[in-house]
Amino acid sequence: MSAEDPLSILNCSSTFLGLWIHQKGIVHAAGRCLLRAALTVKYAFVVHPEDRFACMTDVGWSLVTRPLLDGVTATVLESTPVYPTPSRHWQVVEKHKITQFYTAPTAIRLLRCLGERHTQDDLSTVRVLGSVSEPIDPEACLGLV
Incomplete structure (x- = not known):
């Protein structure tokens, strides 16, 4: 598995002036997401x-x-x-x-x-x-x- 392979997709909708426009997904890369999670726990949560x-x-x-x-x-x-x-x-x-x-x-x-x-x-x-x-x-x- 590459560090850039998808780990998860966070779906969210776009809105403009309160009107729903379209659904879009934010792709979390495996390496970056796991590294950020580990660093968050280690340094932010101490x-x-x-x-x-x-x-x-x-x-x-x-x-x-x-x-x-x-x-x-x-x-x-x-x-x-x-x-x-x-x-x-x-x-x-x-x-x-x-x-x-x-x-x-x-x-x-x-x-x-x-x-x-x-x-x-x-x-x-x-x-x-x-x-x-x-x-x-x-x-x-x-x-x-």
């Missing part, structure tokens, strides 16, 4: 080999690939933030001693609405709490700390 990484969001976010490129344990969970219990994510953090926890602002807002239930779980291993995919409002962010 991971260490002993870290345990959990990105509880859509599988489309490189939740497994990025940590594994730097030799970090990745946790994958098939669930929603509130099933089978409202503190599902926090139970996973406690059980697997997650050090870096990332999720989407939508999930953070949902978890925040559930109140202080996360205080029942031991979250002392979490060193980094991150938000992906969209801007996060200060109230949602502060509701988790």
Whole structure:
């Protein structure tokens, strides 16, 4: 496989003045995409080999690939933030001693609405709490700390 071979295609639509024009795909080259993912994890997320990484969001976010490129344990969970219990994510953090926890602002807002239930779980291993995919409002962010 060449570094320039396609790894994935991100489909998006073009719009002009609110009107849909056409669908187009952005091709991610294997070498560049994987290198950028590895460098992002290493320098932006500041991971260490002993870290345990959990990105509880859509599988489309490189939740497994990025940590594994730097030799970090990745946790994958098939669930929603509130099933089978409202503190599902926090139970996973406690059980697997997650050090870096990332999720989407939508999930953070949902978890925040559930109140202080996360205080029942031991979250002392979490060193980094991150938000992906969209801007996060200060109230949602502060509701988790």
